[in-house]
Amino acid sequence: MTDPRIGSLQQAVPALVLKTAADDLVHYGRDWTRRWAPAPLAIALPGDAGEVQAVVRWARAHGVAIVPSGGRTGLSGGAVAAHGELVLSLERMRRVLGFDAVDRTLTVQAGITLEATQSAAGEQGLAYPVDFAARGSCSIGGNIATNAGGIRVLRYGNTREWVAGLKLVTGHGDLLDLNRGLVKNSSGYDLRHLVIGSEGTLGVVVEATLRLADPPPETSVMLLALPSFESLMQVFAELRSRLELEAFEFFTARALHHVLAGGAQAPFAERHPFYVLAEFASGGDAREVAVLAAFEHCTTRGWVGDGVISQSRDQAAQLWRLREGITESLAPHAPYKHDVSVRVSAMPAFLADAQALLAREYPEFDVVWFGHVGDGNLHINVLRPAQMDADAFAARCGQVTALLAATLQKHGGSISAEHGIGLAKKDYLASTRSPEEIAIMAGIKRVLDPAGIMNPGKIFDAP
Amino acid sequence: MTDPRIGSLQQAVPALVLKTAADDLVHYGRDWTRRWAPAPLAIALPGDAGEVQAVVRWARAHGVAIVPSGGRTGLSGGAVAAHGELVLSLERMRRVLGFDAVDRTLTVQAGITLEATQSAAGEQGLAYPVDFAARGSCSIGGNIATNAGGIRVLRYGNTREWVAGLKLVTGHGDLLDLNRGLVKNSSGYDLRHLVIGSEGTLGVVVEATLRLADPPPETSVMLLALPSFESLMQVFAELRSRLELEAFEFFTARALHHVLAGGAQAPFAERHPFYVLAEFASGGDAREVAVLAAFEHCTTRGWVGDGVISQSRDQAAQLWRLREGITESLAPHAPYKHDVSVRVSAMPAFLADAQALLAREYPEFDVVWFGHVGDGNLHINVLRPAQMDADAFAARCGQVTALLAATLQKHGGSISAEHGIGLAKKDYLASTRSPEEIAIMAGIKRVLDPAGIMNPGKIFDAP
Incomplete structure (x- = not known):
């Protein structure tokens, strides 16, 4: 039996495309987290801003919550509709x-x-x-x-x-x-x-x-193998001072392991604990000299164990796949994702504390580190053991998140660098934002959304 | 007789420096606008954030309005205390x-x-x-x-x-x-x-x-004389495409007139209607070739009537003084300041409309144009005739501002590009922001400032 509200919405916005099939409810009701069971009321697909307004006005009048929905690639449950919300998909508005x-x-x-x-x-x-x-x-x-x-x-x-x-x-x-x-x-x-x-x-x-920006410069990509976490910040400082860096990413041996298991080609004969992928402006003698000087500087000091520099676009793309393939390679393991940041200058001290904490708290789990060192942003993925129940796993990771949040607080960091708070990090928001800030956010939400219908329960619970 | 509230504040925050002398009230009660008569209750000069909090809490409890105060160089009355407010000067907090x-x-x-x-x-x-x-x-x-x-x-x-x-x-x-x-x-x-x-x-x-940024590159400065407003956008497009511009400023013959009257040296033998000052990265043969090519391109097309390129830092500074001296040279004339912006692409059409409007509405006034073309930001200063009453002048300029606001609205512009709304542009805020936006702003103010004591009456009147 169809919910009578669907008919009411259709009547209020006659041209609105509405989906209510069971597989649509699943498809549009979840994001890449796969942690919450999707249960939306229906999927509304407006064709223009006027229809979006009409849908929101209808929802306000009827007290129906709305979950705005884009590509649902989010990693914190921000686009999850698990409580009978109306999903408002922008899928038809992509011009x-x-x-x-x-x-x-x-x-x-x-x-x-x-x-x-x-x-x-x-x-x-x-x-x-x-x-x-x-x-x-x-x-x-x-x-x-x-x-x-x-x-x-x-x-x-x-x-x-x-x-x-x-x-x-x-x-x-x-x-x-x-x-x-x-x-x-x-x-x-x-x-x-x-x-x-x-x-x-x-x-x-x-x-x-x-x-829009100027088209990016011609670039090359360097993959470096590092013996330790300590060398990471030194390599970053050296490369940043000598090269025009477009990207500086790192990942651990465990991350590479999963990407290689997915069929990628091993970049080095031997296995190393840490890897750095750096992309930098190339072309011209001066730049070439700088690259080689930086590389030599790092190797003579023992910060780098091995390295390769791309000689073609194809090779650069191949090296990037080692970094960009990580998230996909981990997906089958339903990882719990920590997405934390500190000031770049706080990275070494935070890393030391976080490593010790996670080694102690996750001894039995496969923990995969990668991230954007130059932005102070670490992604720490904890893989669910095949035999472990999803709820028990989530509960355990939640406990560790609370400990990690305390460590972040000590180092002035953030519980979410770029994924957002959504549902996944809501319980830990207070480690990053003060009670006064959270109260102000809730107050501001009431100003723009007096009926509390816009993605309720995400980021914080409005009082 | 001292206001009893001053004793109460001193008692609440014993270490607070307080000034109540008549000349202090004038000095701290006004900004560079000189349009509103200063009449603060007193000047509080806290020494740290804790004292600022104590002052604000006292003010909240006693319903006293606060005007935060920095260098008071503002041009829209944002730091004016004309209604018995407590000026909270940050002067002692400059470490x-x-x-x-x-x-x-x-x-x-x-x-x-x-x-x-x-x-x-x-x-x-x-x-x-x-x-x-x-x-x-x-x-x-x-x-x-x-x-x-x-x-x-x-x-x-x-x-x-x-x-x-x-x-x-x-x-x-x-x-x-x-x-x-x-x-x-x-x-x-x-x-x-x-x-x-x-x-x-x-x-x-x-x-x-x-x-912080890298130190700026070595630069040179070019001063160009232009025959018309139309050539301005063409010169901008040409220079932007060929040079690494650090600044691109323009001013009119009237602006130069006032700076020269203040003692600066005339850059060219003849008088031209418009001038452009461009600063750009210099050094190296390639850059020198680009500069000369751009200059030649502009002169052959008749966009530029004369020009000079700085050959030393001193000369660059001398050219900059012609532009930076404008505001000071106009100050004795108590100018009414329009500070408007449009998208850069909307500049030509807006300029045409604005020129026609101002020529019609200000026929008897000395109107001085200058600004930042590359940001879509124009400063239009209207000088008060010596014999004209200040209030009558302000009223007349207010009428023109209302007309200019309508023109801005037509071209999607803003009534304040960089000076702020303060008191001076409050009546015209609705030309730039919708009633819904203004209501949201007022609602947000109530969240952060429930007692309405923070700089009340600036930007908008809270309902």
Whole structure:
């Protein structure tokens, strides 16, 4: 028997596409976490901002919660609909609306994928430089909702830096046109930045005007094998001072193990505890000299055990696959994901504490470390043992997260660097934000979403 | 007779420095606008964040309004205390608290001047790249309160881009430590960005952690004389495509006239309607070739009537004085300041409309144009005729502002690019922000400042 609210919504917004088939409810009701059982009321697929407004107004009037939904590649449950919410998918709103050569901006509907955005920028001889492995599925709206980071933050910053304007349908049903692509605009509170990173709890992002960058320089990729965690920061300092770094990523032997198990080719004859992948501007004699000098500096000091520098684009792509393949290779093990950050300067001390903590608390688990050292961002994936019950595993990891949160607090860090808080890290928000800050956030949510219908229960529980 | 509240405040915060002398009330009660008669209750000069909290809590309990106060170089009345407010000056809080070489950040108390911040960065071999003429007097707290822009925005962005963390004492008296210097932090709403540009209406910024940049490259300065406004955008496009621009400023013959009247040396034998000052990376043959090619391209097309390129640092500084001296040279004429922005792509159409409007509406006034074309930011200064009454002049300019606001609205622009709304542009906020946005801003103010004591009446009137 169909829920009568579905008929009511269809009547209120006649042109709205609605899905209620069982497999659609599963598909649209979960994200990449796979931790919460999807149970949405229905899936609404509006065709334009006006329909989004109509859906939100209907939901407000009927007290129905809405989960805004992009590519659902999130890793913290921010797009999960587990409690009868209406999923509002932006899937049908994925058009490029305009390009401006003078402003160097691209205006898109929020449902467009990151990859399609990058392509559209490329067609204009420019680049949208935010990038990460989920590019083919994740949406710009989702990127904005989590202030997505990724593998180029070191050079280009987070999504926030590239949003010149955005349109938001608030929980009240109003359409806000925020900042409108202006470079300079000192006319009251910048609500655009408030929306970026708010995980759908203030409204639905329906459109964005994105800044574009010059196309990236010609680059090469270097893969280095390291004997210890300590050498990591030294190699980073050395490479950062000599090269124009586009990316600086690290991963452990366990991470490489899983990628190789998935069929990738081993980069070195021997196994090493740690690996660094660095991408840097190349071309020209001066740069070549700098690269070799940096490499030699690191090897003579014993910071690097082995290394390879890409000689072609294909080889560079092959090396990148070793890093970008990690998340996918771990997926079958339903990993619990820690996504933490500290100031770069706090990394060595935090790493020492965190390593000791995790070695003590996860002795029986396969723990895979990787991340973006230059941004102070570590991803620590804990794999679920095949024989272990999912709930017991989640409970155990939750206990460790509480301990890790305390360590983060000691080092001034954050419980979520780039995945967002969503459902997964909600219990630990207080390690990163003070009670006063959380109360202010809840107060602000009430201003933009007085009925509390926008992604309720994500980030924090509104009192 | 002393107001009894002053004794009460002194008793509540015994170590607090308080000033109540008549000349102090005038000095601290006004900013560079000189439009509103200063009438503060007293001047409080706390020595640390704890004292700021104590003052705010006392003010909340006694219903006394607070005007946060930095260098008071503002041009929109944001720091004016004209209604018996308590001025909370950060003048005694101007220390550098720390430098981190790995994070490349400088932590300062908010009362420090921009110039002292730039010097402290320079001592570490790095640069704080936000810059404008008031650098010697304005404070970092004030820069944050208005998201200050200036002459390097084209290359480095606004103040917002350089704030890695800030501490705010809210209107409630709580001390928030926002973002704490993290590069990546996706843990709920980014209140730091909400505070930046909020003009002291949410609380008092007491400390900031600022990102530093590489020292600027070796540069040269070019001054070009232009026959028309139309040539301006063409010269900008040409120079931007060929040179690494650090700044691109323009001013009119009237602006130059006032600077020359102040004693500066005329750059060209003849008088031209428009001038462009461009600063660009120099050094090396390739760059020299590019500069000459760009210059030739512009002259052959008739976009440039005359030009000079600096051959030394002294000469570059001399050329800069022609641009930076404008505001000071106009000050004796008590100018009414329009500070507007549009998208760069909308500049030509907006300029045409604005020129026609102002020629029609200000036929009898001396109108001086200058600004940052590359940011879409125009400064239009209207000088008060010597014989005209200040109130009548302000009323007339207010009428024109309303017309200009409508033109801005048509072109998607902003009534304040970088000065802020303060008191001066409050009546025109609705041309830039929708009623829904203004209602949301007022709602957010109530969350952070429930008693409504923080800089009340600035930006908007809280209902």
